[in-house]
Amino acid sequence: MLDIDPTGILVRYNVKLESELTPDEIARELFPRDILLRNIVEAVFEGDEDEVIVTLKDAVKEGKDPISLIDDALMAGMDIVSRLYEDGHLFLPDVMIASHAMTDGIEYCKQISGKTHEWKGTVVSYVVEGDIHDIGKKILTVLLKSNGYEVIDLGSDVPTDEVISAVLKYNPIMITGTSLMTTTMYSFMEVNNRLLENDIRIPLVCGGGAVTQDFVMNYELGIYCEDAALVPKIADSILMNKSIDELREQFHVH
Ligand code: B12
Incomplete structure (x- = not known):
């Protein structure tokens, strides 16, 4: 038998737990003061789709503009979720559930206002041909939407032709490509070359388990x-007009 008094250890452990804030408490500090906005933000944070609509209706009844509510409440709520996710306080399912609640709310606001919401820009997202690993793409799609970008999500196992058609159709500010397998990631090069053939010089931002910075540096439009x-x-x-070289300088590991 070891001669250790366990009560001292347990007391210390409890003290540490009590002094740490829970994700809910951290989020509440970030919620807006305005009660109408706060209720919507909280419903997004909780991922409660029904409550999002109820709280939006209340806010509109009290005179809030539905289109302003997209930025001031729905995206504000999602921004808090994204921040807590980035800091490791929340997990992917929390982000996905909140993003569905936010998306429902955006649809509702657009529907009752009859106006269109101004996105900051459009992004085309896809997983490369032959690859069905789409969890990373789902994360980045949610984060882009919650930061005010329209995302044209082409899904997974997407042929190069389809990527190029989407770029020609939607005129995005950038493309995001995901690959998790060493056998599939070579199609980034194909997309890069077809973009250049069409004289389109937008960043092709690439990531996913198999991809490395050295690999992405092999093609002109690649950002890793x-x-x-x-x-x-x-x-x-990109909206601040940063060039491919400047983006590499800013985001690549040196
Ligand atoms: C889950 C999983 C599956 C699921 C996929 C479910 C789905 N809907 O995605 C299922 C079971 C279907 C599956 C199938 C297969 N899989 Co699998 N799978 C995995 C596993 C365990 C986890 C991948 C994952 O989702 N990770 C979590 C996400 C969040 O990570 P992530 O995608 O890397 O994303 C992060 C970053 O990379 C980045 N990111 C992602 N995309 C992007 C894009 C941009 C632009 C940026 C900036 C960043 C970025 O952001 C994310 C975090 O912030 C990995 C092992 C591993 N540890 O990675 C194997 C793994 C990827 N699979 C592998 C293989 C071989 C297969 C199969 C071929 C198996 C088989 N024999 O059938 C099939 C492939 C089918 C196909 N054609 O695609 C291999 C690939 C080996 C290789 N290097 O080529 C791995 C590495 C397992 C291994 N060690 O062998 N798989």
Whole structure:
């Protein structure tokens, strides 16, 4: 038998737990003061789709503009979820559930206002041909939407032709490509070359388990990033007219 008094250890452990804030408590600190906005933000944070609509109706009844509510409440709520996810306080299912609640809310606001919401820009997202690993793409799609970008999500196992058609149709500020297998990632090069043939010089931001920075540096439009959470920041930098070289300088590991 070891001569250790367990009560001392347990007391210390409890003290540490009590002094740490829970994700809910951290989020509540970030909620807006305005009670109408706060209720919507909370419903998004909780991922409660029905409550999102109820709280939006209340806010509109009290005179709030439905289109402003998209930025001021729905995206604000999703922004809090994204921040807590980036900091490791929330997990992927929390992000997905909240994003569905936010998307329902955006649809509702658009429907009752009759106006269209101004996105910051459009992004085409896809998983390369032959690859069905789409969890990373789902994360970055949610994060982009919650940061004010329209995402044309082409899904997984997407042939190069389809990527190029979407780019020609939607005129995006950038493309995000995901690959998790060493056998599939070579199609990034194909997309790069077809873009250049069409004289389109938008960043092709690539990531996913199999992809490395050295590999992405092999093609002219390639930007590498390990973490999907950084993709909205890359989009923001593109809107500030950063060139491919500047983006590499800012986001690549040196
Ligand atoms: C889950 C999984 C599956 C699921 C996929 C479910 C789905 N809907 O995605 C299922 C079971 C279907 C599956 C099938 C297969 N899989 Co699998 N799978 C995995 C596993 C365990 C986890 C992948 C994952 O989702 N990770 C979590 C996500 C969040 O990580 P992520 O995608 O890498 O994304 C992060 C970053 O990379 C980044 N990111 C992702 N995309 C992007 C994009 C941009 C632009 C940026 C900036 C960042 C970014 O952001 C995310 C985090 O922030 C991996 C092993 C592993 N540890 O990676 C094997 C793995 C990827 N699979 C593998 C294989 C071989 C297969 C199969 C061929 C198996 C088989 N023999 O049938 C099939 C492939 C089918 C096909 N054609 O695609 C291999 C690939 C080996 C290789 N290097 O080529 C792995 C590595 C397992 C292994 N060690 O062998 N798989």
